[in-house]
Amino acid sequence: MSTTPLAATRRATITDVAREAGTGKTSISRYLNGEMSVLSPELRARIEAAIERLDYQPNQMARGLKRGRNRLIGMLLADLTNPYSIEVLQGVEAACQALGLMPLICHAANEVEMERRYLQLLTTYRVEGVIVNALGVREETLRPVGGGGIPAVLVDRSVEGLVADMVGLDNRAAAELGTRHLLEHGFDDIWFVVQPFEQVSSRQLREAAFREVMRGVAGKDEGGQGGARGHTLVLNLADPEAVEHALAELDRAIDAAGRSDGAVANAIDNAIDNVSSSSVGKPARIALFAANAPVALCLALHLKARYGADWQARVALLSIDDPEWAELTGVTTIRQPTYEIGYRAVEFLHERIEGVQTTARDCLLPGELIVRASTSR
Amino acid sequence: MSTTPLAATRRATITDVAREAGTGKTSISRYLNGEMSVLSPELRARIEAAIERLDYQPNQMARGLKRGRNRLIGMLLADLTNPYSIEVLQGVEAACQALGLMPLICHAANEVEMERRYLQLLTTYRVEGVIVNALGVREETLRPVGGGGIPAVLVDRSVEGLVADMVGLDNRAAAELGTRHLLEHGFDDIWFVVQPFEQVSSRQLREAAFREVMRGVAGKDEGGQGGARGHTLVLNLADPEAVEHALAELDRAIDAAGRSDGAVANAIDNAIDNVSSSSVGKPARIALFAANAPVALCLALHLKARYGADWQARVALLSIDDPEWAELTGVTTIRQPTYEIGYRAVEFLHERIEGVQTTARDCLLPGELIVRASTSR
């Protein structure tokens, strides 16, 4: 049996160690803070021994109280269910590790009220900064942070009039990338499916970019992508009834597109039914563009239930985010540089905490298109 | 413009509030702790106003220091990448919410060294308890917790000689359930695939239960499940080379099984080739039993890459854990009561924190078999 420290009941304090080492608290404190040069080797050894003997561990809370900094930062996540979140988190953790910070992770489970509560809780714990990836990102809820409050950096969202850094995907570029990919592969009936916009700027940006590209090709009648139509479908995942309605609308479109022979035979159809590219009378090649992984999953599950395992023969699916099941099902995706997003967010925050006072910065990282069978057969 | 508090630079303290309200700190403290009955309505109103005006929020750290309890608990997770973890986490969060606790989430990313560091960090922050779901769950690493140290509850793992509660899946029953299911559906060549056992008791238990069931049927020659063979394959996901080797072994078995006509036609094969059920000369119906979701994903990805989208016609896959892609790909699973596991873990911990001193308890919850196309066609 190894030497179990006596202090099984109460943790040793700095005072205990000082007494045990036969010295004052200051020296212990110095030892703890690495000010070795000012300690005689002899004293140092005694302290070391005492700490060992008492199994002493300094109380971070007390340190924080005194120093005014506790090395804690808050990480507010809207939805841990979204693989995006946990990937970003990994970057955050790595950066924290490197910078000696400790992330306090708060999961708001898509509830704005919870976000508010957690934000308050974080300030109450006097975190030195917060990384926010939430829904209710608006000036009022974020009052306590940014600007005059504690340093903050926004992930995947931006809000006007708030002094805070922001890091995330280059949403415009990503949405354009995806839309162009679909157009180039001959899809001419494209549905952009997105959760309710609320205050989430990334959703708005992605949809806007999609719409803009589609508007650009709407006029052109020649070329492979003439007359393509774009639609936006809002899918409120939190409301089953709304989901059902939205999916029903989608089903009608898919059924209509597949009327003549099914989408797989479209190339042939085009050759035969070679009328003008007006969308009437010609079976459209239909594609779904999911604004993120949760939406994509919802769509895929529905389509599989409705059209069977071979659903991808009828509809193409492209998604922003690259969940683990994408490779498995052959769904084309746009992968976000999630790890880097998290890492950079912490770096930004750290700079602000250390007092590097700059104006609010935006860091837009590019997405990577990963073409899979879904859109390329 | 609403009244922005002046204290943009320094947070207000209890002293500020006392001065602002023209009273002593004690009354403020009483107000904060809800001892309303001891405050004159008049003073109470003044305090309320002062707090409002200064946007005062009590410092939890200081409170914790004084009270000796900070309402923080640690949640140590081996692998956030595993959907199991984040589902458990949701239960944990809900329970914490209900009990007024704040979980400090630590992600060890499958590194034992990190687990050690985080455990130390947690004690350093004087958390009131820890919930541990880690790899290196052994007596020595857990020295600081359990027994004489801070209260602890283990999730999905148990370790001898440690005074701590444990809550998790009934691994024996779950593995038996899955194995029996496969046998009943005529699979007679079953591979149990699991990560290296290390200190993880659940892996050991699952494999042991599987092996026991297989041993039970190995002798019987009659009945639909006579002569079925069971194998255990260890898949070290952390080592790509090891994975490759293991998968190659699996491939050989699958190729051998599918030699005559492919697994789908097995019922017919059985009727024609009606020799004794000795496993030679008869194409076996092969099934993979994944010990958890990460393993299942690895297998599925490999099989898809090797045998194409239709891989499930050749091999059946059953997995403990029910990841989001299971429904999408039609893989049979055994779902764990993850949410409840998390919730119960916090409840147990809370009781211990509150001093309910009992002997170590084990809480085994049942898994639910979800039959999908993979094993039932």
Add this chain to the structure above:
DNA sequence: CTGTTAGCGCATTCAC
């Protein structure tokens, strides 16, 4: 090089 002193923000006796 080392020890003494004085708080950090708050809760808790204990008097008034």
Add this chain to the structure above:
DNA sequence: GTGAATGCGCTAACAG
């Protein structure tokens, strides 16, 4: 009912 005093565990001047 209310407030002044004391100390939680630690750090940061200050002295020696």
